[in-house]
Amino acid sequence: MAAQLRFNNVTLGYDRHPAVHHLSGEVPGGALLAVVGPNGAGKSTLFRGIVGILKPLSGSIDRGGLDVRDIAYLPQSADIDRSFPISVFDFVGTGLWRTSGAFGGLGKAARSKIVQALGAVGLSGFENRNIGTLSGGQTQRMLFARVLLQDARVIVLDEPFNAVDARTIDDLVGLVGRWHAEGRTVIAALHDMDLVRASFPDTLLLARTAVAWGRTDEVLTAANQAEARRMCEAFDDGAAACTADVSPSRAA
Numbered sequence: 677m678a679a680q681l682r683f684n685n686v687t688l689g690y691d692r693h694p695a696v697h698h699l700s701g702e703v704p705g706g707a708l709l710a711v712v713g714p715n716g717a718g719k720s721t722l723f724r725g726i727v728g729i730l731k732p733l734s735g736s737i738d739r740g741g742l743d744v745r746d747i748a749y750l751p752q753s754a755d756i757d758r759s760f761p762i763s764v765f766d767f768v769g770t771g772l773w774r775t776s777g778a779f780g781g782l783g784k785a786a787r788s789k790i791v792q793a794l795g796a797v798g799l800s801g802f803e804n805r806n807i808g809t810l811s812g813g814q815t816q817r818m819l820f821a822r823v824l825l826q827d828a829r830v831i832v833l834d835e836p837f838n839a840v841d842a843r844t845i846d847d848l849v850g851l852v853g854r855w856h857a858e859g860r861t862v863i864a865a866l867h868d869m870d871l872v873r874a875s876f877p878d879t880l881l882l883a884r885t886a887v888a889w890g891r892t893d894e895v896l897t898a899a900n901q902a903e904a905r906r907m908c909e910a911f912d913d914g915a916a917a918c919t920a921d922v923s924p925s926r927a928a
């Protein structure tokens with residue numbers, strides 16, 4: 677399968693301090709890939725690079741011809757401003773911005789798609805609720821509904837099952853499996869290794885760079901996970917980007 681995403685010796689970071697360092701590799705189209713690693717391993721940073729929020733300090737990310745706006749992104753729920761006064765219906769409807777435009781208004785067909793997406797994640801009846809009134813699990817379902825509407829070839833999920841009960845996880849993992857069956861490329865940052873083993877055929881074990889990347893059962897060995905912990909603990913957060921390969925910041 678041709679690469680959907682290719683990381684070309686990419687370094688990503690903040691204020692010129694690298695957080696993901698010299699990562700190379702590719703994600704084939706249609707892959708179902710878990711990205712795992714200790715806290716601070718660089719998973720969210722890598723995802724921000726994939727969706728174009730962060731520009732590489734050096735190297736590049738090739739998206740197989742896709743525009744960043746064609747990638748659906750489910751951020752960590754902590755990154756959502758739940759105090760923003762917006763209804764569940766309108767929030768999920770932002771998944772249609774690509775087709776309807778930010779100020780385009782929603783036609784009948786669009787409104788019906790939103791209702792269907794809410795139904796698919798078990799949130800029928802929540803349309804008029806303010807997003808700030810939802811529980812953690814309901815918020816995750818709402819974020820999935822927005823991704824559903826985006827109908828994207830590439831879907832990036834940052835800790836999508838955080839603070840979610842077992843039944844909700846089952847439902848949402850079912851959705852992920854459906855996207856995979858439809859040939860979409862799905863990448864998810866996860867901390868539950870049992871879930872990764874059960875539902876994700878491929879895994880990238882990250883500790884600022886790739887410790888291992890391949891079939892999940894070959895990647896998630898005790899030795900690799902110990903190495904990832906050791907590498908994360910040894911990483912110097914204050915280090916500057918290497919001078920040898922630094923090129924001016926630019927979109928990949």
Ligand SMILES: Nc1ncnc2c1ncn2[C@@H]1O[C@H](COP(=O)(O)OP(=O)(O)OP(=O)(O)O)[C@@H](O)[C@H]1O
Binds near residue numbers: 715717721722
């Ligand atoms: N906005 C930011 N500004 C400065 N440093 C940041 C920022 N976001 C993350 N970092 C730093 O980048 C490094 C990687 O963080 P990142 O959030 O990518 O890790 P993670 O693997 O997603 O962690 P977790 O599992 O805890 O969510 C950490 O040292 C973190 O402190």
